[in-house]
Structure formats: structure tokens, C-alpha cells
């Protein structure tokens with residue numbers, strides 16, 4: 089591929105999804121886009137694809153290219169610890185701070201094929217003290233293809249064996265041929281919507297818990313910073329943000345700071361998250377001068 | 380070092396499983412049916428048992444029922460590993476006291492994920 093075509097795809101992907109294609113990742117362009125070009129009946133490989141896309145703006149083709157370049161790798165209870173922290177450190181705080189409303193709004197901001205929001209839904213269901221609470225889980229992704237899978241809530245035997253305890257398989261799924269399908273009681277907890285993290289996401293509203301995991305890693309620093317400000321706008325003042333294991337806000341954005349003693353969890357810079365509430369200031373000692 | 384007893388009538392499966400468990404830091408022993416596994420457990424309880432369902436002499440589920448009644452037999456974490464993938468089998472295994480359940484075919488990733496869940500690694 090010549091430099092010009094490379095630049096074309098590089099710019100397109102950065103603009104449309106934030107994805108950075110470094111020269112070492114060039115092979116990804118070939119392995120993902122060559123089959124796409126073929127399927128679309130476009131001659132001349134990647135050069136042909138670039139030529140056609142430059143010649144006429146085709147929103148559907150652009151979307152197909154962007155979607156083909158996403159990495160959808162995920163699993164149930166991915167990395168395990170964040171879900172442990174949610175259960176043991178974060179939910180107990182909301183149990184107190186939302187005791188009157190008895191409702192939680194949660195956003196899975198790059199949900200891929202759905203394992204993340206479903207894992208959250210199961211964590212909530214398994215929490216005895218949250219029985220009777222109202223939950224609204226909003227799960228979004230840029231890719232329509234992957235969202236359709238997430239919405240269906242049907243997983244292969246291989247997928248249900250990655251990270252999902254067998255007791256939960258028995259409790260929350262029904263068998264569908266060789267696959268496993270979530271029961272409606274779980275599916276009904278989640279609203280799946282298409283949303284690009286680079287766009288304006290005000291319409292999604294405000295959330296108590298936001299998960300944006302394993303997607304910032306694909307962006308450059310300015311884009312990460314921009315997305316983190318968007319996430320701040322969507323996080324309630326006393327809400328929390330979960331990032332992926334290889335992600336942080338440090339050195340990238342002042343919108344959030346790490347929550348003390350809870351790895352992978354962040355709060356807004358102006359946070360009022362309960363666990364962080366400072367003890368009431370002690371009455372200042374009367375100074376000698378005033379005596 | 381943690382120990383694992385691999386119970387399967389297929390030599391090939393035992394070898395594959397042994398390699399995976401050794402990579403995960405286990406010392407492995409083998410049994411080719413439930414009866415032999417009972418004897419092995421009486422000689423010394425392993426930390427983890429990987430258990431096939433269908434075997435000659437004594438099946439996996441029969442073994443598990445015997446094991447859980449044996450003195451010290453509630454200690455080992457038992458992971459079924461079988462081609463049986465129907466709901467009713469999984470429920471029966473859990474009722475009999477299985478800790479986890481793997482539907483064949485399996486690979487290292489699945490084994491590792493299951494071991495993590497039951498806190499065996």
C-alpha cells in the first residue's frame with residue numbers, strides 16, 4: 089500500500105472512531121479490509137478501496153470500514169477484580185447514598201458483544217440488599233453488528249465458559265440448540281443503543297456508574313482526554329468510572345482522579361462520592377490571641 | 380505445590396489436561412475411572428479434581444457422590460469436564476457437589492478461568 093492510501097485510512101479511522109493505526113498495526117488494515125473490499129466487489133485491494141472512497145462519499149462503506157477495524161475482544165466478568173470491587177466497595181456506598189431513590193443508572197460505554205453489561209446485571213441481581221431496586225443499564229457501542237449480537241444475548245458454548253461461573257449459567261440462561269441465551273429477566277434490564285464516544289452523548293443522561301473499559305487504549309492522548317471529559321459530563325457528581333486494566337487518567341485528564349484504595353475505579357475531580365467524604369472538619373482550637 | 384487428580388478414560392484427554400494443569404503450576408496424577416479415583420483420593424486428597432462423566436466401572440457422577448461422603452472428601456474442588464452439555468446434567472453435577480463444570484472441547488483459557496473462579500489459583 090502506498091503512503092497516500094495509508095494516510096487516507098489513518099485519517100479516516102482517527103476521525104470516525106478515534107482508532108490510531110500505527111505503522112506496526114498496518115497488517116490489521118490488510119487483514120480486516122481486504123476481505124471487506126472483496127465482499128463489496130471492489131477491485132484492486134486496499135488501493136482500490138481507498139480510490140473508491142475518495143471518489144465518492146459513501147456513508148455505508150465508511151461505516152463498514154470503521155466497524156471492520158474495531159476489536160471486539162471481551163468476556164464475562166472480564167479481569168474479575170473490577171466486578172469484585174463493584175460488589176464489595178462501590179455498591180455498598182450506593183446502598184446508602186441511593187437509599188431513598190432505590191434506583192441506579194449504569195452505563196457500559198463500549199459494550200462490544202454485551203458480556204460487560206450482562207455481567208453488571210448479574211452482579212446487581214446477585215446482591216441481596218439490592219432486591220427491589222430499579223436498575224437502568226444503558227449499553228452502547230459504535231458497531232451496529234456487534235450491538236445486534238449483544239441485543240440478542242445468545243452466546244456460544246465457548247463464550248459462556250470464559251469468566252462465567254457455572255452457577256450463573258444455570259440460573260440466568262436457557263439452552264438454545266448449541267448456544268446459550270439469557271433469560272428475559274436479564275435482557276430486560278439492559279437498553280442497547282448505538283453511540284460513538286467521540287460524539288455528543290448528552291442525550292444518554294447522567295449515570296451513577298460508568299464502565300468504559302478497554303477502548304481508550306486504542307486512542308491517542310488528546311482523544312482520550314476528550315472522551316474522559318465527555319464521560320465526566322455523563323457521570324453524576326457522586327458517581328464512579330471504571331476503566332480497563334491498562335488504562336488510567338493520570339497524565340491524560342484532570343476530569344477524574346483515582347479513587348483511593350480501589351484500583352481501576354475513578355471519581356470526578358469535584359467528586360462527592362460518599363466513601364471519599366472528608367470527616368467533618370474539627371472545630372479549630374481557640375488560638376492564644378483570642379483567649 | 381497444589382495437586383490435581385485428572386479422571387478420564389481417554390489417555391489423550393488426560394495428557395492434554397495434564398499439560399494444561401502443569402503449566403498452571405499443579406502437580407498431577409491420573410485415574411482412568413471413578414473407582415481408581417476413589418482409591419487415589421483415599422490415599423491422599425488432591426486440591427483439585429478434573430472429572431469426566433462417562434467412564435467404565437464407575438462414572439464421574441457416581442464418583443462425586445462417593446467422594447463427598449468420604450472423610451475429607453468435601454475438601455477437593457471438583458470440576459466436571461465432559462461432552463455432556465445439557466442443562467439437566469449440569470444441574471445434577473451441581474447438586475452432587477461439583478464446584479465447576481467444563482463442556483468439552485476445552486482449552487487452557489477455559490481451565491484457567493474456571494480455576495480462578497473457584498479460587499484454586
Ligand SMILES: C[S@@+](CC[C@H](N)C(=O)[O-])C[C@H]1O[C@@H](n2cnc3c(N)ncnc32)[C@H](O)[C@@H]1O
Pocket residue numbers: 104105106158159160161162163166197198199200201204228229230231234283284285286300301302303332
Ligand atoms: C475491546 S472491546 C471492549 C469491550 C468491553 N468494554 C470489555 O472491556 O471487555 C472495544 C469496543 O469498543 C468499541 N469502540 C471502538 N471505538 C469506539 C468509539 N469511538 N465509540 C464507541 N465504541 C467504540 C468497539 O466497537 C469494541 O466493541
